[in-house]
Amino acid sequence: MLKIRPFVFSPIQENTYVLYHENGDCLIVDPGCYFNAEKDELEAFITQSGLKPRMLLNTHCHLDHVFGNKFVADTWGLTLQLHEKELPLLNYAPASGLMYDMPFDNYKGDYIFLKEGDTIRLGADELRVIEAPGHSPGHICFYSASQHFIISGDVLFNRSIGRTDLPGGDHDTLLRNIREKLFVLPDDTVVYSGHGPVTTIGEEKKLNPFLRDGA
Numbered sequence: 001m002l003k004i005r006p007f008v009f010s011p012i013q014e015n016t017y018v019l020y021h022e023n024g025d026c027l028i029v030d031p032g033c034y035f036n037a038e039k040d041e042l043e044a045f046i047t048q049s050g051l052k053p054r055m056l057l058n059t060h061c062h063l064d065h066v067f068g069n070k071f072v073a074d075t076w077g078l079t080l081q082l083h084e085k086e087l088p089l090l091n092y093a094p095a096s097g098l099m100y101d102m103p104f105d106n107y108k109g110d111y112i113f114l115k116e117g118d119t120i121r122l123g124a125d126e127l128r129v130i131e132a133p134g135h136s137p138g139h140i141c142f143y144s145a146s147q148h149f150i151i152s153g154d155v156l157f158n159r160s161i162g163r164t165d166l167p168g169g170d171h172d173t174l175l176r177n178i179r180e181k182l183f184v185l186p187d188d189t190v191v192y193s194g195h196g197p198v199t200t201i202g203e204e205k206k207l208n209p210f211l212r213d214g215a
Contacts, residue, residue, distance in 0.1 A: 002125045002147060004192060007042060010034040011102075012064040015194055016042070017151060020051050025122050027055035028078075029142065029151050030194060031068030034104065039071050054122060057114075058082040059153025060136040061090035062166070063097050065194065069107035081112040081120075083131070085138025089168065114140055127151075132181050134174025135162030141182070149190040150201075156182055156191055158199040161210045178211060 007016040009032040016033065020026035026046065033039045046053060053076040058065060061082060069080055082090070094106045114120075120127040120142060127142040135154045139162075142151040154162035156178055164171040182191075187202030204211060 002122070002144065004149070005045060006192065007033070007038075007045075009038045009042075010064055010067055013195060014064040014067075015192070015196075016068070017192060018042075018046065018051070019122065019127075019151075020049070021123055021125060023123055024050050024052050025054050026051040027057060027120070027122055028053055028072050029057045030059055030065040030153065031056070031072045032064050032066075033068035033071065034102065039068060042068070042072075043075060053078060055120065056080050057120070057142065058086065058090075059141060059151065059155075059194065060139040061086040061093060062136060062154070063093040063100070063102070063104075065153070066090060066093050066107065067097075067102075067104050070105050073107055073109060079110050079112055080107050081114055083115065083138030083140050084111075084113045085133070086136065087111070089136055116140075130181050132174075132177040134164060134170050134172075134177050136166070137168040143185065143189075148186060148188050149192060150182065150185065151192050152182070152194070154194040156199075156204060156208075157193045158191075158196050159204070159208055160196070161208070162194075175211065183211075 005018045014032035017029040056078040114129050116131040118129040130141040132155045189201040191199045
């Protein structure tokens with residue numbers, strides 16, 4: 001059974017997730033660790049918990065979700081897994097960082113491309129890849145049907161949705177994908193977002209002001 005350890009990193013307050021289970025295998029989703037102290041915090045948790053990182057995953061590649069890609073890849077010898085349509089964003093991320101006075105070293109290495117319906121396996125546990133663009137061109141989510149949770153990245157938040165005014169964003173596409181890809185999941189599905197607190201699919205169907213009928 002997967003356990004989830006969230007971290008809140010960088011001045012942008014991005015949620016990084018470590019998913020792990022009893023045998024010590026783990027995967028890291030959207031490492032947003034920017035400062036050295038944040039990298040040390042992530043490494044200390046993994047080391048002190050006796051975990052073995054097996055995968056590095058990006059839901060999407062806006063700069064706050066990729067600050068720590070290189071650190072994680074170099075530290076544990078991992079290959080970045082992402083949707084192919086996110087490569088332009090990943091390549092642009094350092095330039096974007098300079099605009100925010102946040103320079104960083106970008107990931108450089110091979111890629112494993114993920115698409116709709118792919119299965120991420122960590123031991124006996126499985127995550128299904130769900131494509132949900134709109135916030136970014138190749139945004140994906142990771143869904144556990146057996147444990148009723150989804151890592152939603154910046155698609156769906158507690159009472160909010162991802163912004164769509166950045167390059168490659170599209171508001172109507174985002175709303176359609178939330179309704180057709182996420183809101184069809186069971187109401188008790190816990191949503192671990194890229195920013196802010198957890199929520200559930202049921203709560204957002206009822207209370208999210210961007211997704212009420214007529215919105």
